[in-house]
Amino acid sequence: MTRVDDLLDTVLAIAREDDFSEIDAISIGGSLGRGEADKYSDIDLFVLVAVSDLHSYATNRLAIFIARLGAYAIRRGPVCVANFGYSCTVVFFDLTVCQLNFNNYLTVSPSPAWSTSHRVLLDRSGYLTELIRKSTDIQCDPLDDYVEAYRYFWIRMLFAARSLRREELWRALRYVAEMRVPMLTILRMQQGCFMPGLTRSPLTRLEHEVGRRSAEDLNFMAPAYGSDSILACLRAASEWFDRSTQMLTYHSRLDITDTVIATSIRTAIDSLGD
Structure with a gap:
């Protein structure tokens, strides 16, 4: 036993x-x-x-x-x-x-x-x-999950950027970790294996669903403990998220406000190293 x-x-x-x-x-x-x-x-x-x-x-x-x-x-x-x-x-x-x-x-x-x-x-x-x-029996609209993941990602990205500005690396790492949640949702949607209620499963559990290579796409989400590496991680995450979300049909149904805010946050991330 x-x-x-x-x-x-x-x-x-x-x-x-x-x-x-x-x-x-x-x-x-x-x-x-x-x-x-x-x-x-x-x-x-x-x-x-x-x-x-x-x-x-x-x-x-x-x-x-x-x-x-x-x-x-x-x-x-x-x-x-x-x-x-x-x-x-x-x-x-x-x-x-x-x-x-x-x-x-x-x-x-x-x-x-x-x-x-x-x-x-x-x-x-x-x-x-x-x-x-x-x-x-509950019928879920995947668009709702997509919009939630999209907004959650960019809000966490903004929080991480602000933490870097304050030189609070421990807090920035926390938000980097939380960004993985919506990224997993997007990855599952890409692979056609998204299920409501399973958005927080660990990355390792994805390998049997989407293949090791796809699962390892998110490996950059484990940066070393330093401001430069965290900034590099945020930029890589931003690029991955942009590329991945635009491949999904749900992206065209986003509110224009969401995309404008995301662009503003992305610009703020790009300026962090200046």
Whole structure:
């Protein structure tokens, strides 16, 4: 039995106890839910509780639940996160990481991500199963995802440029890392394998979908820790994004304001080395 199996068995055993009868459903998400996990993957658990006051539950009951999971080294939370209810991160002494998200019926709604990345482990009322079924019926317009990726990229590019101006290299690197998210979306769209809800998958998971060469197109997104290399990274990312987005039919449907702002940000990047 693996460490993951052992922890999941413990979680389910606790949830089935009378003392935790308020736990209605549990699912596993992330790479484990998609069947793509490796030995470094976190354990992402979604817990649906039949309570009206989620804040009170998070304050008074979560610590009891987490303590039952076994000895741990670090715990962060509970923290209220938009669209995720109350989130707790638990790091065990063997460095296994478990991310627990607690929600009630008011904090969850159908989403494409449910149908692509969640596996139900427990569902007393059938509510979660029905939620996932409804999620599969949602018709998504890829244009919406394209516009979101386009805007997110250029906003992060602007933030990175401003951080370089302030000589805050650590902050610039943070925004460089976040730029990878929309770039992965565009890469998937290019290859015809984009799925809503999977925009944040690690680059290595793309290799079996789009081929190693296409996946390695984004290797310039890991610069050395220096202002010159970060600037070179931003310029390379800008060129790649321009070239890649213009190959997609969605690009012609962008609002003119989006392209004007992108041009302004690109100009600001070009002037950074002056």
